[in-house]
Amino acid sequence: MSSISIIGTGNMARTIGALAIAGGNTVEVMGRDHSKSADLAKALGGGATTGEWGAVPAGDIVIVALLFDGVVPTVAHYGDALTGKVIVDISNPFNSTSDGLAHREVTSIAQEVAKVAPAGAGVVKGFNTVFRHVLENGRPDVFIAGDNAQAKASVEAFIKSLGMRPMDAGGLEMAHWLEGAGVLTMGLARHGVGGWDFALGVTELPA
Amino acid sequence: MSSISIIGTGNMARTIGALAIAGGNTVEVMGRDHSKSADLAKALGGGATTGEWGAVPAGDIVIVALLFDGVVPTVAHYGDALTGKVIVDISNPFNSTSDGLAHREVTSIAQEVAKVAPAGAGVVKGFNTVFRHVLENGRPDVFIAGDNAQAKASVEAFIKSLGMRPMDAGGLEMAHWLEGAGVLTMGLARHGVGGWDFALGVTELPA
Numbered sequence: 001m002s003s004i005s006i007i008g009t010g011n012m013a014r015t016i017g018a019l020a021i022a023g024g025n026t027v028e029v030m031g032r033d034h035s036k037s038a039d040l041a042k043a044l045g046g047g048a049t050t051g052e053w054g055a056v057p058a059g060d061i062v063i064v065a066l067l068f069d070g071v072v073p074t075v076a077h078y079g080d081a082l083t084g085k086v087i088v089d090i091s092n093p094f095n096s097t098s099d100g101l102a103h104r105e106v107t108s109i110a111q112e113v114a115k116v117a118p119a120g121a122g123v124v125k126g127f128n129t130v131f132r133h134v135l136e137n138g139r140p141d142v143f144i145a146g147d148n149a150q151a152k153a154s155v156e157a158f159i160k161s162l163g164m165r166p167m168d169a170g171g172l173e174m175a176h177w178l179e180g181a182g183v184l185t186m187g188l189a190r191h192g193v194g195g196w197d198f199a200l201g202v203t204e205l206p207a
Numbered sequence: 208m209s210s211i212s213i214i215g216t217g218n219m220a221r222t223i224g225a226l227a228i229a230g231g232n233t234v235e236v237m238g239r240d241h242s243k244s245a246d247l248a249k250a251l252g253g254g255a256t257t258g259e260w261g262a263v264p265a266g267d268i269v270i271v272a273l274l275f276d277g278v279v280p281t282v283a284h285y286g287d288a289l290t291g292k293v294i295v296d297i298s299n300p301f302n303s304t305s306d307g308l309a310h311r312e313v314t315s316i317a318q319e320v321a322k323v324a325p326a327g328a329g330v331v332k333g334f335n336t337v338f339r340h341v342l343e344n345g346r347p348d349v350f351i352a353g354d355n356a357q358a359k360a361s362v363e364a365f366i367k368s369l370g371m372r373p374m375d376a377g378g379l380e381m382a383h384w385l386e387g388a389g390v391l392t393m394g395l396a397r398h399g400v401g402g403w404d405f406a407l408g409v410t411e412l413p414a
Contacts, residue, residue, distance in 0.1 A: 099380060106311055138412045145394070168399035169391055173306060177394070180387035184376055187352070187384070192375035193409055202400055203408035205345045 001025055002158040005051060005059030007074060009036040012090065013065035014043070015136050016127070021046035023161035028058040054078055061086045061154055064113075068093040068102070071109050076116040083118040086151040089175070090127040092182040099187065101179055108175035110145070122151025125175035126159070126166075128182045130199045131189075140199035143167045143181065145174035167202055208232055209365040212258060212266030214281060216243040219297065220272040221250070222343050223334070228253035230368035235265040261285055268293045268361055271320075275300040275309070278316050283323040290325040293358040296382070297334040299389040306394065308386055315382035317352070329358020332382035333366070333373075335389045337406050338396075347406035350374045350388065352381035374409055 002025045006013045009031035020027050021044050029044070030051040031037035041048040051058055054077055062082060064071050068091035075087060089110040093102040110125035117123055124146035127135070134140050142159045144166055146152045156166040169178060181200055189196050209232045213220045216238035224247065227234050234255040238244035241257065248255040258265055261284055269289060271278050275298035282294060296317040300309040317332035324330055331353035334342065341347050349366045351373055353359045363373040376385060388407055396403050 099377065100313065100384075104313055106307065134412055138410075140410065143391075143395075143399075166399065167395055170306065170394035170398045174391065174394045177307075177387045177391045180384045181391055184350075184381065184384045184388055187377035187381045188350075188374055188409060191377045192350075192373065197412040198409050199412075200407055201410035202395060202405050203345075203347065203410070205341055205404040205406075 002061055002154065002161060003059040004028070004158065005030055005057035005062045006065050007031075007057075007062060007078075008065035009033070009040045010065060012132055014040060015132050016063055016065060016090075017044045017048065019135065019162045020158070021048065023158075023163070025158065025161055026059070030055075030057060054081060056081045057085060059085075061088060061158055063088045063090060065090060067091070068109050072112045072116055075113050080118050083120045086122045086124060086154050087113060087117055088124050088126055088155060089113050092128050093179060094183065094186070098183070100183060106176055108179050110175035111172055114147075114172060122146065122148030122154075123172060124148070124151050124155045125172070125178050126155055128178060129185055131185070131196055134197065134199045138199065139164050141165050141167045141201040143169050143178050143200070145169045145172055145178055147172045165202075209268055209361065209368060210266040211235070211365065212237055212264030212269045213272050214264075214269060215272035216240070216247045217272060219339055221247060222339050223270055223272060223297075224251045224255065226342065226369045227365070228255060230365075230370070232365065232368055233266070237262075237264060261288060263288045264292060266292075268295060268365055270295045270297060272297060274298070275316050279319045279323055282320050287325050290327045293329045293331060293361050294320060294324055295331050295333055295362060296320050299335050300386060301390065301393070305390070307390060313383055315379075315386050317382035318379055321354075321379060329353065329355030329361075330379060331355070331358050331362045332379070332385050333362055335385060336392055338392070338403055341404065341406050345406065346371050348372045348374045348408040350376055350385050350407070352376045352379055352385055354379045372409075
């Protein structure tokens with residue numbers, strides 16, 4: 001069982017919160033608007049609680065479920081409140097046409113988060129390659145990347161509690177290519193797959 | 208049935224050549240060293256022929272099976288000999304540690320190929336996300352990208368003749384993210400999968 005704090009009250013916060021509860025984890029909701037946090041916690045049930053925006057999260061794993069341009073400022077705002085926490089960046093920093101990244105440099109929101117997070121925090125990228133309704137209705141592979149092995153192990157245990165398979169792509173520099181895999185997934189949805197009911201996954205060779 | 212010319216005589220040329228023959232396609236081998244071309248054509252069997260380096264390829268689809276830094280110069284060397292051809296770039300421009308791309312710009316070998324190819328050629332990126340032995344022993348999804356719909360349709364028909372599923376990621380700008388998917392696949396092999404017997408693929412939601 002993991003203890004999870006979710007920063008945000010939008011659709012992705014709701015989906016991951018519901019999965020987390022169903023997987024037997026504890027959930028805290030931290031929204032900028034406390035009434036939205038309370039509404040979401042109530043909707044989630046399972047003993048979900050609320051926390052104040054910017055306060056020390058109750059959870060060991062802090063999932064930042066915000067639009068990509070809010071992630072780094074929010075982690076910076078939380079600052080030392082995140083010391084010792086595992087910070088999970090799930091964002092997709094798409095450009096305006098969703099066929100590339102908003103940043104042209106070889107970086108990622110997760111790598112930028114690591115620059116503003118307190119020294120004791122472990123930053124992990126994950127979940128961004130999966131469309132929300134696939135996360136909700138399927139058991140997709142969840143790709144992750146990060147430099148802190150202990151933080152990554154915590155996130156892997158959480159992913160397994162959701163009945164999904166964590167797939168470690170390597171160090172935090174791989175977060176850029178996970179963001180690229182998000183772009184690729186959009187491209188496939190618009191072209192080769194022609195729909196949204198799929199996820200990128202690992203297919204093993206038959207033995 | 209497609210007619211395929213393969214530029215190169217290395218392992219990837221051998222693997223794709225053998226698959227192409229097995230799939231009922233005609234194959235021409237074009238190596239810089241004619242004796243190597245002749246050896247490979249003989250080994251492939253199935254009526255495989257050889258062509259001179261730099262001459263007009265016999266095949267409608269020209270697969271450049273060279274190390275990444277040889278691809279653009281070779282297409283430039285062929286020049287107008289490739290007019291009207293479908294040029295397939297299968298390369299992975301990995302950096303020296305194979306955890307990123309050799310180019311830091313948002314480009315790809317395929318996009319650079321398009322800059323030097325004759326106006327009438329259709330450039331398609333494909334096959335780069337799959338390890339060679341997986342291509343040989345499995346039926347992996349083959350991701351492709353390109354701007355020329357007719358060229359892409361030709362490559363899709365060829366991929367289907369191999370018993371594999373073509374997965375169109377979109378326009379040629381997606382070749383950059385397919386190269387990134389190659390990097391991601393390396394990362395998964397070294398970390399989350401812990402081995403080489405897999406490929407990235409599309410996993411559909413259960414109906």
